[in-house]
Amino acid sequence: MQRKVVFPNKVLPYLLILPQIAITAVFFFWPAGQAIWMSTLLQDPLGLSVQFVGIENFVTVLKDPAYLETVGRTLLFSVAVTAIAMAPALYLAVMADRVIRGASVYKTILVIPYAIAPAVAGALWLFLFNPSVGIVAYGLRQVGVDWNPRLSGGDAMTLLIIASAWKQIAYNFLFFLAGLQSIPKSLLEAAAIDGASGRRRFWTIVFPLLTPTTFFLLVVNLVYAFFETFGVVHAVTQGGPGKSTEIMIYKVWYDGFIAQDLGRSSAQSVILMAIVIGLTFIQFRYIDRKVHY
Numbered sequence: 001m002q003r004k005v006v007f008p009n010k011v012l013p014y015l016l017i018l019p020q021i022a023i024t025a026v027f028f029f030w031p032a033g034q035a036i037w038m039s040t041l042l043q044d045p046l047g048l049s050v051q052f053v054g055i056e057n058f059v060t061v062l063k064d065p066a067y068l069e070t071v072g073r074t075l076l077f078s079v080a081v082t083a084i085a086m087a088p089a090l091y092l093a094v095m096a097d098r099v100i101r102g103a104s105v106y107k108t109i110l111v112i113p114y115a116i117a118p119a120v121a122g123a124l125w126l127f128l129f130n131p132s133v134g135i136v137a138y139g140l141r142q143v144g145v146d147w148n149p150r151l152s153g154g155d156a157m158t159l160l161i162i163a164s165a166w167k168q169i170a171y172n173f174l175f176f177l178a179g180l181q182s183i184p185k186s187l188l189e190a191a192a193i194d195g196a197s198g199r200r201r202f203w204t205i206v207f208p209l210l211t212p213t214t215f216f217l218l219v220v221n222l223v224y225a226f227f228e229t230f231g232v233v234h235a236v237t238q239g240g241p242g243k244s245t246e247i248m249i250y251k252v253w254y255d256g257f258i259a260q261d262l263g264r265s266s267a268q269s270v271i272l273m274a275i276v277i278g279l280t281f282i283q284f285r286y287i288d289r290k291v292h293y
Contacts, residue, residue: 153244
């Protein structure tokens with residue numbers, strides 16, 4: 001016989017979720033709605049002349065070859081940042097999980113970069129790779145690499161990817177470490193007794209059990225690469241040289257605040273939002289099937 005639990009207060013559950021609903025509505029749905037509405041308008045920077053143009057801003061943006069190049073550049077940038085941020089984080093989490101003496105010190109040191117602001121992280125790596133005084137740039141010149149992110153678009157994009165991924169490694173490390181610590185040690189001990197090597201135990205037991213964490217971080221890192229790397233781009237390259245590092249989120253800001261093209265900037269932000277929603281849907285629709293819960 002099963003007992004049915006009845007919550008006596010019918011209003012309290014709605015009051016408990018009201019703050020979260022209010023925050024989501026104010027900081028997501030309202031700005032998203034405003035962006036969609038502004039993307040259908042053609043207006044001057046002061047807002048004195050406003051004309052409804054429908055989807056004309058979207059058509060103009062999607063026909064612009066420079067914008068299409070920015071979309072492709074952003075996709076490559078996001079994939080690179082996600083891969084570079086997740087792979088070292090998993091390795092560091094595995095190593096930190098094995099440390100016994102002084103484990104808390106190692107873990108604290110590895111988490112510190114997450115507390116650094118994106119602009120500060122970008123400035124740190126810009127200084128390290130500075131062609132004139134950067135120690136990393138000096139080392140590259142010693143091995144024959146002509147490094148100059150001020151003139152080379154490839155060098156600038158490489159620097160941008162490294163700076164963006166470095167900051168996110170600490171975040172991924174925390175979740176991977178938590179996932180590793182939740183795996184029952186008895187499974188690993190049984191596999192070791194059966195003669196499985198450390199590498200085999202990792203790929204057949206540990207990594208499959210980490211797939212929920214890996215899938216979650218995959219989604220979070222892609223969103224981070226698309227939306228939260230503006231500060232790094234602005235501090236490191238400002239889209240240069242020659243627009244070679246201008247990604248979608250930076251172009252939205254530049255066209256809106258510098259070029260004062262509010263309608264097309266809003267259209268770009270809606271397209272960016274649609275791309276991220278589409279990628280997230282694909283991940284949950286197809287990649288989630290391979291996740292072992």
